[in-house]
Amino acid sequence: MEDKITKKVDLNFVFILTLVYFFVELIGGIYYNSLALVTDASFMAINIAGQLLTIFAEKISKKPPDEHNTFGYLRIKVISALFNGILVGFVIFYIFIEAYKRILNPEPIYTEKVLIIAVLGLIVNGIGIYKIYKYTNDINIKGAFLHILTDTLGSIGVIISAILIEYTKLYFIDAVASILISLLVAYPTYFLLKDSIHILMEGNPRDIKQEDIKNFLLSNFNYIKNIKDIRIWALTPDIVIAVFRVRTKNKYYSRENIKKIKEELKNKFGFYDVYVEIYEEGKK
Numbered sequence: 001m002e003d004k005i006t007k008k009v010d011l012n013f014v015f016i017l018t019l020v021y022f023f024v025e026l027i028g029g030i031y032y033n034s035l036a037l038v039t040d041a042s043f044m045a046i047n048i049a050g051q052l053l054t055i056f057a058e059k060i061s062k063k064p065p066d067e068h069n070t071f072g073y074l075r076i077k078v079i080s081a082l083f084n085g086i087l088v089g090f091v092i093f094y095i096f097i098e099a100y101k102r103i104l105n106p107e108p109i110y111t112e113k114v115l116i117i118a119v120l121g122l123i124v125n126g127i128g129i130y131k132i133y134k135y136t137n138d139i140n141i142k143g144a145f146l147h148i149l150t151d152t153l154g155s156i157g158v159i160i161s162a163i164l165i166e167y168t169k170l171y172f173i174d175a176v177a178s179i180l181i182s183l184l185v186a187y188p189t190y191f192l193l194k195d196s197i198h199i200l201m202e203g204n205p206r207d208i209k210q211e212d213i214k215n216f217l218l219s220n221f222n223y224i225k226n227i228k229d230i231r232i233w234a235l236t237p238d239i240v241i242a243v244f245r246v247r248t249k250n251k252y253y254s255r256e257n258i259k260k261i262k263e264e265l266k267n268k269f270g271f272y273d274v275y276v277e278i279y280e281e282g283k284k
Contacts, residue, residue: 007135011058014128014148015051021124022048028117032110034158034174044121044154046091047147050084054144061140074235075200077140082196084143088150088189092182099182102175109174111166118158125152139195139237146192150185157181195237202233205240208269216268217246221261225249239272246278 022044029038057080065072128148135141161177164170199205210230217224230244242265262274 007141008058010131010135011051011055011141011144014131014144015048015055017124017127018044018051018148018151019048021121025117025121028113032113032117033107034109034114034162042091042095044151046087047144047151050087050147051144053080053083054140056080057140071235074239077138077236078196078199081139081143081192082200084147085189085193085196088146088185089193092186092189095178095182099175099178102178103172106171106175109162109165109171111162115159115162115166118155118162122152122155122159125155128152137238139199143192146185146188149188150181153184154181199234199237204232205234205237208232208240208242213242213244213265213269216265217261220264221257223248223257235272240270241273241275242269242271243275244277246276248278 022041025044026038026041028034029041057076060076061072061074063069063073125148129145129152132141132145132148136145157177157180161173164173195205210232213230214227217227224246226247228245228247230242232240232242234240246261258276258278261276265271265274
C-alpha cells in the first residue's frame with residue numbers, strides 16, 4: 001500500500017515540475033529564437049500529455065473486474081503506452097520538417113540565454129528520471145519515462161549545440177541538434193510501440209516457445225502423453241497467461257495434478273496464471 005502511495009506522489013510531483021518548466025522553456029525558445037529549445041519544449045508538451053495519460057491509466061487500471069471487463073482494466077496501461085509512443089512519433093516527424101527548413105535558412109540564436117534554460121531543463125528532467133526510473137517495469141510508467149528521457153536528451157542536445165554555436169557561429173548546428181535528438185528518441189519509441197502492439201494483438205510478450213512448454217511437461221510428468229492447443233498472451237508484460245490441453249496416459253484427472261502442473265509452469269516460465277484442461281487417453 002505504501003509503495004502505491006509513493007508511486008502516486010512521485011508521478012504527481014514529476015508532472016507538476018515538468019509543467020512549470022515547460023512554460024519556461026517554450027517562452028525562452030520562442031523569445032531567443034532557438035529551434036533546439038522549441039524542439040525540447042515540444043517534447044516537453046508531449047511529455048506532459050503522456051504523464052497525464054499515465055496517471056489516468058494508473059487510476060483506471062486499479063478498477064476490479066466486472067461483467068463487461070472480466071479480466072479487469074489492466075490493459076489500459078498498454079493502451080496508454082501505445083498512445084504515448086504515437087505522440088512522440090508525431091513530434092519527431094514535425095521536428096524533421098522544421099529542422100530541414102532551418103538548415104536551409106539558419107537564424108541567429110541567443111546562445112547564452114538558451115544555455116541557461118537548457119541547463120535548468122536538464123536538472124528538472126534529471127529529477128524526473130530519478131523519481132520514476134524504479135517503476136519502469138510497468139509498461140504504463142515506461143511510456144512516461146520515455147518522455148522524460150526524451151526531454152533529458154533534448155536538454156543535453158541544446159546545451160551542446162549552444163556551446164558550439166557560441167564558438168563557431170554556425171547557426172545550423174541548432175537544427176542538426178534537433179535532428180540528432182529526434183533520432184535518439186526514435187529508437188526507444190519504436191520498441192515501446194512494438195511491445196504495445198504485440199500485447200494488444202495477443203502476442204507472446206516473452207517469446208516463450210510452445211515446444212519448450214511441451215518438453216518441460218513431458219519430461220516432468222510421466223503420465224502426460226500429449227499437449228495441444230497452447231495459447232500464451234498477456235494483459236500487461238508482467239501478467240502473462242497460458243492455456244492448453246493435456247492428454248494423460250491413464251486416469252490422472254485430479255485437482256492435485258492440475259495444481260501441480262500450474263505451480264511448475266509458473267515457477268519455470270513466470271506465468272501469472274495457467275489454465276489446464278486434462279482429458280484421458282482415448283477421449284477427444
